[in-house]
Amino acid sequence: MARMVQAPPDTAAIPTRTKPTRTWLVLLAACAGQFLVVLDVSVVNVALPSMRTGLGMTPTGLQWVVNAYSIAYAGFMLLGGRAGDLFGRKRMFLVGLGLFTAASLAGGLAQEGWQLLLARGVQGLGAAVLAPSTLTILTAAVPEGAARTRAIGTWAAVGAGGGAAGGLVGGVLTDTLSWRWVLLINVPVGALVLTGATLWITESRAATRNRLDLPGAVAVTGGLAVLAYGIVQTEQSGWTAPGTLAPLLGGLALLGAFLAVEARAAAPLMPLRLLRIRAVSSANVVMFACGSATFCTWYFMTLYAQNVLGYTPLGAGLALIPSSLSIVLGAKIAPRLMPVTGTRNLTVIGVLIAAAGFGWQSTMHAHDPYWMSILVPGVLMMTGAGLATTPLASLATSGAAPGEAGLVSGLINTSRTMGGALGLAILSTVATARTGDSLTPEALTEGYALAFRTGGFVLLASTVVALVWLPRSAKR
Numbered sequence: 001m002a003r004m005v006q007a008p009p010d011t012a013a014i015p016t017r018t019k020p021t022r023t024w025l026v027l028l029a030a031c032a033g034q035f036l037v038v039l040d041v042s043v044v045n046v047a048l049p050s051m052r053t054g055l056g057m058t059p060t061g062l063q064w065v066v067n068a069y070s071i072a073y074a075g076f077m078l079l080g081g082r083a084g085d086l087f088g089r090k091r092m093f094l095v096g097l098g099l100f101t102a103a104s105l106a107g108g109l110a111q112e113g114w115q116l117l118l119a120r121g122v123q124g125l126g127a128a129v130l131a132p133s134t135l136t137i138l139t140a141a142v143p144e145g146a147a148r149t150r151a152i153g154t155w156a157a158v159g160a161g162g163g164a165a166g167g168l169v170g171g172v173l174t175d176t177l178s179w180r181w182v183l184l185i186n187v188p189v190g191a192l193v194l195t196g197a198t199l200w201i202t203e204s205r206a207a208t209r210n211r212l213d214l215p216g217a218v219a220v221t222g223g224l225a226v227l228a229y230g231i232v233q234t235e236q237s238g239w240t241a242p243g244t245l246a247p248l249l250g251g252l253a254l255l256g257a258f259l260a261v262e263a264r265a266a267a268p269l270m271p272l273r274l275l276r277i278r279a280v281s282s283a284n285v286v287m288f289a290c291g292s293a294t295f296c297t298w299y300f301m302t303l304y305a306q307n308v309l310g311y312t313p314l315g316a317g318l319a320l321i322p323s324s325l326s327i328v329l330g331a332k333i334a335p336r337l338m339p340v341t342g343t344r345n346l347t348v349i350g351v352l353i354a355a356a357g358f359g360w361q362s363t364m365h366a367h368d369p370y371w372m373s374i375l376v377p378g379v380l381m382m383t384g385a386g387l388a389t390t391p392l393a394s395l396a397t398s399g400a401a402p403g404e405a406g407l408v409s410g411l412i413n414t415s416r417t418m419g420g421a422l423g424l425a426i427l428s429t430v431a432t433a434r435t436g437d438s439l440t441p442e443a444l445t446e447g448y449a450l451a452f453r454t455g456g457f458v459l460l461a462s463t464v465v466a467l468v469w470l471p472r473s474a475k476r
Contacts, residue, residue, distance in 0.1 A: 039165060066424075068117050176314075
């Protein structure tokens with residue numbers, strides 16, 4: 001990793017020369033924060049049956065253990081990214097991580113289902129403040145070029161590893177201790193990262209100290225949250241039910257109001273001119289589409305392993321280790337391949353590999369051997385996802401001014417998370433429609449297979465968008 005260089009013009013009080021060791025420590029703290037954020041999207045999956053038994057939750061309530069986190073995470077992401085630009089990236093990193101850690105403690109100690117759901121929502125809020133700062137701190141600490149590309153590759157690999165490790169970590173903790181420890185484990189880790197971040201990270205913020213665009217923040221946060229709620233409702237109520245249509249239309253109306261506010265605001269939360277930057281807009285659209293499919297991978301594979309193949313939570317986590325390592329490997333080798341293939345071409349290659357894995361997974365049966373039903377397709381899906389994430393993040397963050405780095409970081413994270421929330425709701429509806437009322441292994445497998453087949457078609461469509469719209473390479 002190259003040493004830090006003179007601070008970019010949007011930052012304050014960053015030393016002009018810093019030891020390479022200090023840069024590695026900053027990278028370590030930023031990546032650790034990102035790992036925790038992504039880990040908590042997936043770590044609860046294998047613990048859901050135990051949570052239901054322990055707190056007497058209904059199936060609908062159990063679904064909200066995942067969705068409360070994802071909706072709050074996606075809904076507040078843009079606000080978190082802009083707050084980092086205005087009030088300080090280090091400050092928002094510490095605030096977000098502190099909130100996330102405290103909510104993890106509350107969730108682990110919950111005695112009622114509503115307490116757990118509330119804690120998960122607050123966790124998501126903390127993650128939304130924390131996540132944009134992790135990437136912004138990293139890009140501020142490392143000069144643009146090959147060194148930054150490698151750093152982004154490490155960040156993407158760690159984030160991918162967080163999502164991949166969720167099944168294994170959740171399985172180990174649930175089987176050996178209790179479901180509560182899938183949340184409580186964040187407390188000592190969060191405290192350790194807070195200490196390191198306080199010592200190693202230097203404060204930075206945008207040079208122009210505009211006020212936070214509160215009307216825009218309320219509109220976009222409310223719009224994304226209400227829209228995500230409507231998407232989640234489709235699984236149990238269908239797309240045409242009043243309880244689904246009302247939040248869907250309300251969310252779209254709020255997002256329309258957000259665009260109207262931003263067009264007139266003196267200091268908008270998200271300057272609409274950013275969407276006219278090809279690298280920013282195209283990378284976010286492709287990330288949204290890819291996230292809508294890949295976000296669901298471990299969710300369905302975990303259900304398949306436990307509900308169909310009869311694995312224990314720990315067994316399901318162990319079964320996903322190869323795919324967990326594959327996504328980390330893909331994200332780590334991507335920076336080395338980008339100069340050879342080009343940023344756009346590597347994105348397309350990665351998405352096509354993932355689509356091949358989805359196609360393979362869609363052929364699964366109720367009694368397939370492990371290598372055929374989980375191992376090979378899982379490795380393909382996650383290697384491709386890892387290869388695509390780094391170039392997309394590099395493109396998105398290269399297309400904006402340094403003073404808007406936090407906003408652009410929040411935007412790319414929002415695209416991935418909102419795509420995942422949408423994809424999970426739609427693919428769950430697809431799987432449920434195919435399965436019907438039957439809970440036999442064969443019926444469940446047919447539903448899961450159709451979900452993967454649908455996700456594969458989404459990925460194929462996203463390659464067309466990438467080829468037509470993405471720039472060839474990140475801005476240098």
